[in-house]
Every structure is written in structure tokens, then in C-alpha cells.
Amino acid sequence: MSKSLKTLRHEIDSVNDSILEMLNKRTVLIKEVVDLKDQTGSEYFDPERETEMMENVLRKNSGPLYNDLIREAFGVIFSTSLKYMGISYQKKMLVSSSSDECFKSIGEMFDLSSNGPIIIAGPCAVETPEYLETVAKHLKDRNIKFIRAGAYKPRSSPYDFQGLKENGLKILQDVTKRFGLFSVTEVVDTRDVDLVMQYVDILQIGARNMQNYELLKEVGKTDHPVLLKRGISATIQELMLAAEYIALKGNKKIILCERGIRTYETKTRNTLDISSIPIIKNETHLPIIADLSHSLGRKDIVKNIAKAVLSAGADGIMVEVHPIPELALSDSKQQLSLSEFDDLLDCISEWR
Numbered sequence: 001m002s003k004s005l006k007t008l009r010h011e012i013d014s015v016n017d018s019i020l021e022m023l024n025k026r027t028v029l030i031k032e033v034v035d036l037k038d039q040t041g042s043e044y045f046d047p048e049r050e051t052e053m054m055e056n057v058l059r060k061n062s063g064p065l066y067n068d069l070i071r072e073a074f075g076v077i078f079s080t081s082l083k084y085m086g087i088s089y090q091k092k093m094l095v096s097s098s099s100d101e102c103f104k105s106i107g108e109m110f111d112l113s114s115n116g117p118i119i120i121a122g123p124c125a126v127e128t129p130e131y132l133e134t135v136a137k138h139l140k141d142r143n144i145k146f147i148r149a150g151a152y153k154p155r156s157s158p159y160d161f162q163g164l165k166e167n168g169l170k171i172l173q174d175v176t177k178r179f180g181l182f183s184v185t186e187v188v189d190t191r192d193v194d195l196v197m198q199y200v201d202i203l204q205i206g207a208r209n210m211q212n213y214e215l216l217k218e219v220g221k222t223d224h225p226v227l228l229k230r231g232i233s234a235t236i237q238e239l240m241l242a243a244e245y246i247a248l249k250g251n252k253k254i255i256l257c258e259r260g261i262r263t264y265e266t267k268t269r270n271t272l273d274i275s276s277i278p279i280i281k282n283e284t285h286l287p288i289i290a291d292l293s294h295s296l297g298r299k300d301i302v303k304n305i306a307k308a309v310l311s312a313g314a315d316g317i318m319v320e321v322h323p324i325p326e327l328a329l330s331d332s333k334q335q336l337s338l339s340e341f342d343d344l345l346d347c348i349s350e351w352r
């Protein structure tokens, strides 16, 4: 007489219990391996070992499950263990909120008397010394401490203005020193890091390079604060992992920057992900600012969005400012004139 459905189900339940017990037993062993590797500083991931384990399993398989299905099932088991290890790494991330490793505020990085939100303003690119000087004087008069301007411009078209390179850095350094400001400029190539850091205070990693891991490691070897922008198609987690690359090389002065991501919306240049600000503040202890110019690509809503990001907890804003925006060689539509910048400052006075 064949077994009843009830009996069969009962037996399956008990096999499930055994699989569950085995899976957790495997997990405990994996945890021990991770701890051992931590102590000896060995590589966590070992592709050869994964292959060897799979081969052993397939060799011992006596059916009725086909090897293809066994491979699939054990693939899931192995990757579940890797995921489990991934979760334990997360907790150990240097940039995570549970770690005390990195600088928590921009004020601390620059010995500023206040830890309130900062403003980084300046033209998209260094163009003429006169333009930069005009902006610097304007900032100084308004007690703004950070000036931005690109000397290496990563442009979508190779025919567009690419920046003044080292000449631009020299102009930026000269103006910054004369007006007692801190400067921010983008570095796009690992080979330029040493040069750029001689001229500026903050190294910017642009959106296009957020996942250029060699560049992240290179700026991670310096002790210059790094402004790390979110890539246009990067998740919040990927931004945090990019920051981790910098921190792992020893540089603990990291400022994150939300600058909008690419969505199907065309009314703004990118979609500013305001929710990323409180999420990053919860999950890391890094300061985060919002770049209003490159996210919005337009000026008419900058004031509203500035208030929104500061309300969301941003540690600062970045905005492009040019003495004659119409004549700017890049991003002319989004750069604020000096008076538009003053309007913005009025609008956010309660935060300053």
C-alpha cells in the first residue's frame, strides 16, 4: 500500500527541517572561515574553492536530480553564503554609520568654527582670471568659504571646451589664496592626482568617474578631502561603496554629493534624489551635499530645491555662479548670475 499524502507531506517537512539545519550549519562554518580570513588578512573570495566544491558535489550526485539542477541548487546555496558574508562586510564598512573611522563633518575637515551647512559656489570652469576673481570677491564679501571651478572638464562632446588644465589650476590657486578661500576642482585621471592636489584644497570626483576605482584608490592615498559625486546611474549603495574604496586607502575626509540621477524625466537635466540625503545620513557618517546646478540644469527652481535639500538634512549645497552666465563656455543655462546667487542666499538665510 502506497503512503498517504499526509505521510508524504510529513516526510517532506522533516527533510525541509534537515535542509534548514544543514544550511545554518554551513553558515556557521562560513562565518568561522570569514573570521579566520579576517585574522590572517586573506582574500575573502576564492573562485577556485567555489569551483572545487561544485565539482565535488556533482561527482557525488547519484540522482534522481540531474547535475544541471544540482548545479543550479548549489549555486544558490553558495551564493547565499557569499551574500551572508556580504552582509557581515557591510557592518564593517569604514564609511558606515556604525563605524567611527571617517570625518563626520566638513567643519571638522577645515577647522571651521561652525558645523552648519556649507556653500560651494563658482563657475563651471575656470575661464579667465578676471571672471574667477569677480566670483571670489563676491563670495568673500558674503562670508562663503568654498569656491569651485573646473580645470579638467569631462564634456559629453569631445568638441566642447575641455578646460584650461594646469593653467586653470594656477589661476584657481592664485585667486583662492588671494581671497582666503578653499578651492574645489575635479580630477579626471589617475596621472593628474599629484599635480591637481598641489593647487587645490578639495579633489572632486565627478559623476562620470564615481566608479573609476583606480581613480578612487589614487585620491584615497592623498590626505586631501575628496568630494565624491554620485554617478548618474549609480545606486545609493554603489555611492557608499565608492566612498569605501577611498576610505580603505586611508583617506578619511570624504564628502558625498547628490547630483541627480538619470531618469525618464526631461524637465530637469537629471532627477535630484532628495531621499538619498537622509538615507545616506542614516547609513553612513559622511557629510553629504547637493549639487543644485548639475542636477536641475535650470535656474528657476534652485531656491525651492535648495530649501528642500537643506530641510532633508544636507550638509551643504553646491551651485554654479558666473559673472556673465550667457557667455560661459560650459553649462551656461544653469549658472547663476551674481545677483541670482544673492537671491538664493537670502532665501536660505535661516540655515546659515
Ligand code: PEP
Pocket (backbone or CB within 6 Å): 124, 150, 154, 186, 205, 206, 207, 208, 229, 259, 291, 294
Ligand atoms: C562639475 O561639477 O563640474 C561636473 C561636471 O559635475 P558632474 O560630475 O556632477 O556632472
Ligand code: MN
Pocket (backbone or CB within 6 Å): 124, 125, 294, 320, 330, 331
Ligand atoms: Mn558644470
